Amino acid sequence: xxxxxxxxxxxxxxxxxxxxxxxxxxxxxxxxxxxxxxxxxxxxxxxxxxxxxxxxxxxxxxxxxxxxxxxxxxxxxxxxxxxxxxxxxxxxxxxxxxxxxxxxxxxxxxxxxxxxxxxxxxxxxxxxxxxxxxxxxxxxxxxxxxxxxxxxxxxxxxxxxxxxxxxxxxxxxxxxxxxxxxxxxxxxxxxxxxxxxxxxxxxxxx
Numbered sequence: 001x002x003x004x005x006x007x008x009x010x011x012x013x014x015x016x017x018x019x020x021x022x023x024x025x026x027x028x029x030x031x032x033x034x035x036x037x038x039x040x041x042x043x044x045x046x047x048x049x050x051x052x053x054x055x056x057x058x059x060x061x062x063x064x065x066x067x068x069x070x071x072x073x074x075x076x077x078x079x080x081x082x083x084x085x086x087x088x089x090x091x092x093x094x095x096x097x098x099x100x101x102x103x104x105x106x107x108x109x110x111x112x113x114x115x116x117x118x119x120x121x122x123x124x125x126x127x128x129x130x131x132x133x134x135x136x137x138x139x140x141x142x143x144x145x146x147x148x149x150x151x152x153x154x155x156x157x158x159x160x161x162x163x164x165x166x167x168x169x170x171x172x173x174x175x176x177x178x179x180x181x182x183x184x185x186x187x188x189x190x191x192x193x194x195x196x197x198x199x200x201x202x203x204x205x206x
Contacts, residue, residue, distance in 0.1 A: 042145040046134040049106035050149035051204060053130040057099035057117055058151035058202045061126055064094055065166075066198045069159050073195060082181045085166050095119065099130045109133040109144060123161050123177075125154040127205065150206040158198035171196040 072084035096117035100108075103115045109132075116131040131148040138145065155161065160169040160177035167179035171194050 042134045042136050042138055043147060045107045045136070046132050046145045046147035047149070049103045049108045049134070050130050050132040050147045052106050053099040053103040053108075053115065053117070053132060054128055054149040054151040055202065055204065056102040057095035057119075057128040057130060058126070058153050060095040060098040061119070061128060062153045062200045062202060065159060066200070069198050085168065085179070085181075095128055099128070103130065103132045106132075107135050109135045121161065123163060125152045125161070127152045129206075148206075149204060152203055152205045154201045154203075156199045156201055157196040159200075168195050170194055 068084055072081045075081070096119075099117045100115045104110055108114050114133045114135070117128065119126060119128045127150055129148060129150040131146060134145045134147075137143065155169065157169060157171070160167050162177050162179035165179050167177045170176055170178060
């Protein structure tokens with residue numbers, strides 16, 4: 001056999017080896033791209049679900065406090081009004097239930113631990129944090145993407161948060177948060193308190 005023929009045979013054998021290797025690399029690359037794309041989509045779904053759930057929970061918290069505050073104010077009885085305020089911080093049960101419902105509507109894992117909701121109450125506002133696990137498994141793994149979002153309720157009129165209790169916010173520039181029960185004078189008690197209507201701002205903070 002000539003040297004030229006041997007070289008041609010070696011090149012042919014090499015080509016037979018290179019082709020499947022190249023196909024394997026292409027397949028692995030496509031698989032990796034698919035996995036990364038799916039992971040990105042799942043992370044986006046989890047983030048959307050977490051954002052929606054946190055905002056829903058914060059809105060539910062605000063709605064419940066507004067309803068209780070308006071009822072106490074509308075009742076016209078200063079004793080009932082201060083019973084509401086001095087009752088301590090309100091922790092409505094509705095927010096986390098609403099958070100879970102919104103998260104599930106946006107693709108959260110319905111199994112235990114798929115939606116975790118917690119709240120923190122401080123003088124600067126109420127924060128509700130929701131951690132969501134996506135229902136879909138990332139292809140090629142056994143992982144589900146998780147994302148967390150936090151929404152804050154800041155009271156701007158009517159209700160305020162003191163160190164240990166809810167109070168009412170005095171109207172006007174420089175109005176403070178009143179958490180100590182004043183004496184009950186005769187006459188228009190609530191006009192003297194100068195209590196404004198309930199208002200709050202809800203924003204995503206993380």
